[in-house]
Amino acid sequence: MRNRPGRHFLQIPGPTNVPGRVLEAIGRPTIDHRGPEFAALGRECLDAMRRMLGTRGRVVIFPSSGTGAWEAALVNTLSPGDRVLVYETGHFARLWAEVARRLGLEVETVEGDWRSGVDAGAIEKALSRDAGGARSIRAVAVLHNETSTGAASDVPAVRQALDASGHPALLLVDTISSLASMPYEHDGWGVDVTVAGSQKGLMLPPGLGFNAVSEKAWRAGAAAKLARSYWDWRAMEDPNAAGYFPFTPATNLLFGLKEAVAMLEEEGMERVFDRHRRFAAATRRAVQAWGLDFNCRRPEHRSASLTAVRMPDGWSADALRALILERFDVSLGNGLGKLDDRVFRIGHLGDLNDVTLLGTLAAVEMGLGLAGAPFQRGGVDAAMDHLAAAPAAMVDSS
Numbered sequence: 001m002r003n004r005p006g007r008h009f010l011q012i013p014g015p016t017n018v019p020g021r022v023l024e025a026i027g028r029p030t031i032d033h034r035g036p037e038f039a040a041l042g043r044e045c046l047d048a049m050r051r052m053l054g055t056r057g058r059v060v061i062f063p064s065s066g067t068g069a070w071e072a073a074l075v076n077t078l079s080p081g082d083r084v085l086v087y088e089t090g091h092f093a094r095l096w097a098e099v100a101r102r103l104g105l106e107v108e109t110v111e112g113d114w115r116s117g118v119d120a121g122a123i124e125k126a127l128s129r130d131a132g133g134a135r136s137i138r139a140v141a142v143l144h145n146e147t148s149t150g151a152a153s154d155v156p157a158v159r160q161a162l163d164a165s166g167h168p169a170l171l172l173v174d175t176i177s178s179l180a181s182m183p184y185e186h187d188g189w190g191v192d193v194t195v196a197g198s199q200k201g202l203m204l205p206p207g208l209g210f211n212a213v214s215e216k217a218w219r220a221g222a223a224a225k226l227a228r229s230y231w232d233w234r235a236m237e238d239p240n241a242a243g244y245f246p247f248t249p250a251t252n253l254l255f256g257l258k259e260a261v262a263m264l265e266e267e268g269m270e271r272v273f274d275r276h277r278r279f280a281a282a283t284r285r286a287v288q289a290w291g292l293d294f295n296c297r298r299p300e301h302r303s304a305s306l307t308a309v310r311m312p313d314g315w316s317a318d319a320l321r322a323l324i325l326e327r328f329d330v331s332l333g334n335g336l337g338k339l340d341d342r343v344f345r346i347g348h349l350g351d352l353n354d355v356t357l358l359g360t361l362a363a364v365e366m367g368l369g370l371a372g373a374p375f376q377r378g379g380v381d382a383a384m385d386h387l388a389a390a391p392a393a394m395v396d397s398s
């Protein structure tokens with residue numbers, strides 16, 4: 001590979017750009033994970049993740065990708081043959097359902113159109129059909145933010161659907177591509193198990209998976225019969241209480257986690273969320289000016305952390321992405337599953353500012369022109385107008 005001057009733009013919807021402060025923290029010499037220095041780090045990281053996830057209860061940290069945390073959510077709460085209702089918002093929901101099937105669970109899907117968030121009414125209907133004594137659905141699994149389609153979902157509305165149907169199923173929620181970019185409240189929203197990962201809004205490299213666990217989910221775990229060893233929450237309990245882990249944790253990523261959460265909290269979480277809303281709004285202005293379609297049809301479902309854009313019919317999204325990478329050194333997200341080659345995804349989550357976003361949008365606009373795709377210029381102008389008119393709340397200098 002020849003050297004490319006300047007900084008590569010990693011504008012996929014995760015992994016995201018890792019700030020220098022976090023890289024420096026990760027670069028510190030590894031310490032003894034059973035030594036005295038480690039305990040404070042372990043406790044600080046668990047507390048930091050409680051704040052990020054919005055819980056006073058149990059949080060579990062695995063050295064894993066998000067997929068591992070998906071598996072942990074299932075094996076710690078369910079038994080072979082249990083039914084799980086999965087709302088198929090898109091590719092990632094389908095993958096989680098596939099994990100459940102491979103583990104020996106019975107999956108019932110609510111089909112989505114891959115262009116919107118969860119319809120809580122459809123979940124309520126499915127739960128109402130599962131009435132009577134049997135009540136065989138043990139868990140409902142939804143994604144807070146479907147990264148393949150750019151659609152976010154109203155988790156409290158899903159909670160209400162469970163409550164309205166009086167159904168005792170557990171509520172499992174994936175917040176891998178929304179945590180620390182969009183508001184999320186594990187306790188406040190009545191979620192039983194939350195699944196998260198390090199490499200998106202938390203601005204870390206891949207390698208940490210998280211669960212937040214409600215009391216109800218913890219109790220369900222006592223009766224759950226799926227085989228588990230590495231993913232067993234209970235093995236974490238005693239060591240975690242003292243700041244340690246039952247096996248070797250990803251020590252250097254924990255250095256990074258502590259630093260990343262410190263950075264987010266210095267900015268202030270409300271500001272972090274506002275910043276992402278602003279980036280999403282500016283990106284939408286650009287897409288509209290280009291005259292391209294959003295993959296997510298309903299404006300109120302459009303994600304604050306990424307925007308999935310549909311290519312005009314007959315035009316390859318992958319060819320456009322390849323051209324933009326080659327010419328401008330900017331990586332955009334590809335279409336996944338059913339959306340293969342149909343959409344490109346602009347990640348606007350994690351460590352970025354106004355001009356990072358504008359650089360990304362400029363690469364897209366130049367790429368569309370070079371590809372000869374049917375579109376109108378002026379997207380970057382529209383985004384600039386939005387960003388200039390709605391200034392970011394600056395970090396306090398005090």
Ligand SMILES: *Cc1c(COP(=O)(O)O)cnc(C)c1O
Pocket residue numbers: 014065066067068092143145146147174175176177197206
């Ligand atoms: C990225 C992502 C995943 C996959 O996580 P891995 O770390 O690749 O295992 C799962 N769900 C959502 C919503 C994601 O965005």
